[in-house]
Amino acid sequence: MAKRRYAQIGIGGRARFFYEAVVSDFKETSELVAFCDINQTRMDYANKVLKEEYNVEPLPTYKHTEFEKMIKEQKPDAIIVTTVDRTHHTYIIKAMELGCDVITEKPMTVDEEKAEEILEAIERTGKELRVTFNYRYAPHNTKIRELIMNDTIGDVTSVHFEWLLNTEHGADYFRRWHRDKRNSGGLLVHKSTHHFDLVNFWLGAKPKTVYAMGDLMFYGRENAEQRGVTEFYHRAYGSEAAKNDPFALHLDEKERLKAMYLDAEKEDGYYRDQSVFGEGINIEDTMGVLVKYDNKAVLTYSLNAYMPWEGFKVNINGTKGRIQVSVVERTYVNAGGNADLEGALKQKSIIVYPMFGEPYEVEIVEGKGGHGGGDPLLLSDIFGEPKDDPFNRAASHIDGAMSILTGIAGNKSLATGQAIQIDDLLDLR
Known part of the structure; x- marks a missing residue:
């Protein structure tokens, strides 16, 4: 039986759960053929994990603007969607229109308009969507x-x-x-x-x-005083105030978090370690x-x-x-x-x-x-x-x-x- 080919878009925290499984426990039935993400550093780290831990040669990588190109070049049978929730519908619909089934991390999407667009795409294309309710x-x-x-x-x-x-x-x-x-x-x-x-x-x-x-x-900032917070910071990295905050996340103290987020900030400006008592x-x-x-x-x-x-x-x-x-x-x-x-x-x-x-x-x-x-x-x-x-x-x-x-x-x-x-x-x- 031919292996089913998968490509994955969104190579953040939850992505590893899927790509490690495909190349290890299910390598007899499945094949991972490409990564796609907004951030090249994160994709490079995923390829490093595959090489060092599973002896898998680096996969082709595509920026999110090359999603359609990835599908046309790699010809996957299905796309694994593990992006930010509000973008799920974009990649689900485009993948189906290009002939792929889809596996998406929950939630399927974030509002009823996007949900309706997904259902219409399924009806129009006849492709299958699985939602991963573990x-x-x-x-x-x-x-x-x-x-x-x-x-x-x-x-x-x-x-x-x-x-x-x-x-x-x-x-x-x-x-x-x-x-x-x-x-x-x-x-x-x-x-x-x-x-x-x-x-x-x-x-x-x-x-x-x-x-x-x-x-x-x-x-939130409006509750900071009741929680005894007197020193404010935007993000934990480099902040003196964060050192004594039990809610702070220190990205530089965990290799995986550092590689996936701190080292990747230069590309997209995403801070993974914002203060839980901050603005916004x-x-x-x-x-x-x-x-x-x-x-x-x-x-x-x-x-x-x-x-x-x-x-x-x-x-x-x-x-x-x-x-x-x-x-x-x-x-x-x-x-x-x-x-x-x-x-x-x-x-x-x-x-x-x-x-x-x-x-x-x-x-x-x-x-x-x-x-x-x-x-x-x-x-x-x-x-x-x-x-x-x-x-x-x-x-x-x-x-x-x-x-x-x-x-x-x-x-x-x-x-x-x-x-x-x-x-x-x-x-x-």
């Missing part, structure tokens, strides 16, 4: 799907979902490009797309009505969302980006009982490597409370790899040999649209104070 593949999340599919708690009537980002991982969204809602759609789109997709996946239902509240209540932050760090689904189930959801531990708690109520989920996660800085929570036990538990029976804990087969063991399974599903999946974890463009529409509606509700109807944004019936 959390679906984490064994504990798949187990929840299995329990609901097996009628363990009957028809689901309500879900309470609380996600906590800690002061390492959560703060990281306020240091980099995500801090501008135009780039990321805010955390309700960029981060919560994972969580809204999980609820859609678990329930097999579609969101209909969304109401949200939230604000910037911890980070227009996304929320505290959010609550109420969602009604087409099966009449109700979701109450919260996201806080400055907690002392990282993970989530989910309570799912049904006509035959209740499922309680608690997961403590690893904490990390994107592209800078993972670090354990100090003094905290990593734990995952799923407890079922039958309506008229004794509660019991559900066994979870511990997964290896990032995102609770979901990353390796997702990569295998994308780049390996196709396998039957009773849980239908592979996420289509419709799944990608449904997950972001909840966040997009949430942003509109934040702005207007009104409940938003999903069908008014984009009709996916």
Whole structure:
């Protein structure tokens, strides 16, 4: 069987997850043929990684303005899109028009207009789009799907979902490009797309009505005084004030971050280490969302980006009982490597409370790899040999649209104070 050819655009922090997998674990079925990015230094570093760690000869590199040229010269079967969120639609659509399927990092895009353009391109070209929702593949999340599919708690009537980002991982969204809602759609789109997709996946239902509240209540210049911040700086590198700031990211202290960002600044002027209490932050760090689904189930959801531990708690109520989920996660800085929570036990538990029976804990087969063991399974599903999946974890463009529409509606509700109807944004019936 001929290898499937891939080219990748956007060679930042998340890109390594894909390009390393293609050249190592899936080299028998897949071939990486080119890199494309706005920054040559970053592409050169990716090629250095491939050569030193995988003995792969340097790939051809193309600047983002040469995206079409790359496709015509390298003739990939599919494009992997790992650029800044607001540009996803540009490369998804152009790749399809040039005859390629697409694999895109979540979120699929950041607003309903761009989502509609993507759906029209899929209809027009007949090409396939996969959205990489790795959390679906984490064994504990798949187990929840299995329990609901097996009628363990009957028809689901309500879900309470609380996600906590800690002061390492959560703060990281306020240091980099995500801090501008135009780039990321805010955390309700960029981060919560994972969580809204999980609820859609678990329930097999579609969101209909969304109401949200939230604000910037911890980070940002307006909150600096309450946090005890008296010395201000724009970015950490070269700043005396940053040396005593527990929220500062020091790019020169980690080889990967230095190579990918500090050394690359000369080309695009992007600062990866901005102050979380600086100017220019227009996304929320505290959010609550109420969602009604087409099966009449109700979701109450919260996201806080400055907690002392990282993970989530989910309570799912049904006509035959209740499922309680608690997961403590690893904490990390994107592209800078993972670090354990100090003094905290990593734990995952799923407890079922039958309506008229004794509660019991559900066994979870511990997964290896990032995102609770979901990353390796997702990569295998994308780049390996196709396998039957009773849980239908592979996420289509419709799944990608449904997950972001909840966040997009949430942003509109934040702005207007009104409940938003999903069908008014984009009709996916």
